[in-house]
Amino acid sequence: MKTKNIIFLLASSIIVASCGNSEDNQTNEPEIPVSVVTVTPTSIEKVINTNGTVFPMQKAEFKSEISGIYKLNTNPRTGNKYKLGDKVKAGEPIVTLDDPEYENSIAIESKKLNLDIAQQEFTKQQSLYEKGGVTQRELRNAEVSFTNAKYDFENSKIKLAKMKISSPFDGVIVEQPYYTQNVRIAAGLPIFTVMEYDQMYIEVSLPEKYVSDLKSGMKARLTSYNIQKDTLWGTVSDLSPAISSETRTFKGRIDVSNPDLRLKPGMFVNADIILLKKENTFVVSKDLVMRNNDVKYLFIVDKTIARQREVTTGIENGNNVEILTGLSKDDRLVVKGFETLKDNSKVKVIR
Structure with missing residues (x-):
């Protein structure tokens, strides 16, 4: 009996010592x-990252259609002659080409007088025709004369307008070759180039795998190394359904509102098109x-x-x-x- 008790005590001591060592190991970890x-x-956000060059929504180069004495006009907003970077309004004459001989050959006053006479005659023939005083042939002849006189006058105004060169849209002068004031220049010379870039667009190439995910109207966040502190927003406007067999990409266009003109034509920008956003x-x-x-x-x-x-x-x-x-x-x-x-x-x- 004493032997059994001794064995039990030894076993218990071993177990207690073992547990103590385990606790010490954990404590010492x-x-x-x-x-x-x-x-x-x-x-x-789930986005598609792409990049591209920004282009102005409208751009046009204007040339002299006739020869004439070159006169650069004064910008009414600055009080100085028009120069690179100036904003212009649609229809505002920027350059005038004087040529008295050309102007006289148009004879616009004569054409206007002829138009007035033809109109009066046509009105008179209409009144007489209603009363049976003239034949239909006589009325038609008067109408043809009036129509021809009207076209002659309109053509004269078009020719006269070639003496004043303006932009048909608001924009900024971005190119302007120098010509000496009051010296005759030839027809066909470049006079200035205007861009309207408060609205711009970016042409981008997009990976084929997103062809089913992208939709017109999706927003795009735009950044540029040149305007690092600013973020602009654009909208996906056009998407091509055709995929290039060479690059496995398809074309898209992002329209950008640029009211403060922070983006400049030709800048390289990064665009994150937002496919999905979770809050x-x-x-x-x-x-x-x-x-x-x-x-x-x-x-x-x-x-x-x-x-x-x-x-x-x-x-x-x-x-x-x-x-x-x-x-x-x-x-x-x-x-x-x-x-x-x-x-x-x-x-x-x-x-």
Whole structure:
């Protein structure tokens, strides 16, 4: 009996010692330093990144249609002669080409007088025809004379208008060759070029895989190295249904409102076309999501213990990914030091 008691006591001592060693090992496990952030809901976008050159919505080069004495007009907004960078209004004469001989050959006053006479005669013949005083043939002859006189007068006005060169739309002078004032220049010479770039567009090439996702009317966020502090917005306006067999891309156009003229024609810009945006969701850096075969997980700190959380992901963009399940509001997410963690590792949170 005494022998059995001794054996039992020895066994118990071994078990107690073993447990004590286990507790000491756990207590002695080194704390891994980590940094954490508190999880809060935010937003994420799924975007297509592309780039391209911006072009003005309207651009036109104007040339001299006749020879004449070159006279650069005064800009009424500045009080100085028109120059590069000046804004112009539609129909505003920027250059005048004087040529008295040409002007006299048009004889516009004579054409106007002839028109008035023909109109009076046609009106008179109409009145007489209604009373039976003239034949229909006589009325038609008067109508033909009136019509011809009207065309002659209109053509004279068109010829006279060639002496004043203006833009048919509002814009900015972007090219202006120099000619000496009051010196005759030949017909066919470039006089100035005007661009209207408060409305612009970008031609872009888009990957084939997005051909079913993109729709006209989608918004695009635009940035440029030249205007780094500013973000402009555009709208997808046109999409080609044809895919290039060489590049596996299709063409698109983004229209941009540029009221402050911050974008300049020819600038190179980046464009993020927003396919989808989700609000009030959890978003983390892609680097934080670990993988074990097909299982994705993150580490959360519970007091001083790191817990491995299996997660499912949603929308991805350049650096971030949406977490659909596995995270909760106010969780303490490990963002530094997670590489060496295991489930239930002891950690020390450092800021």
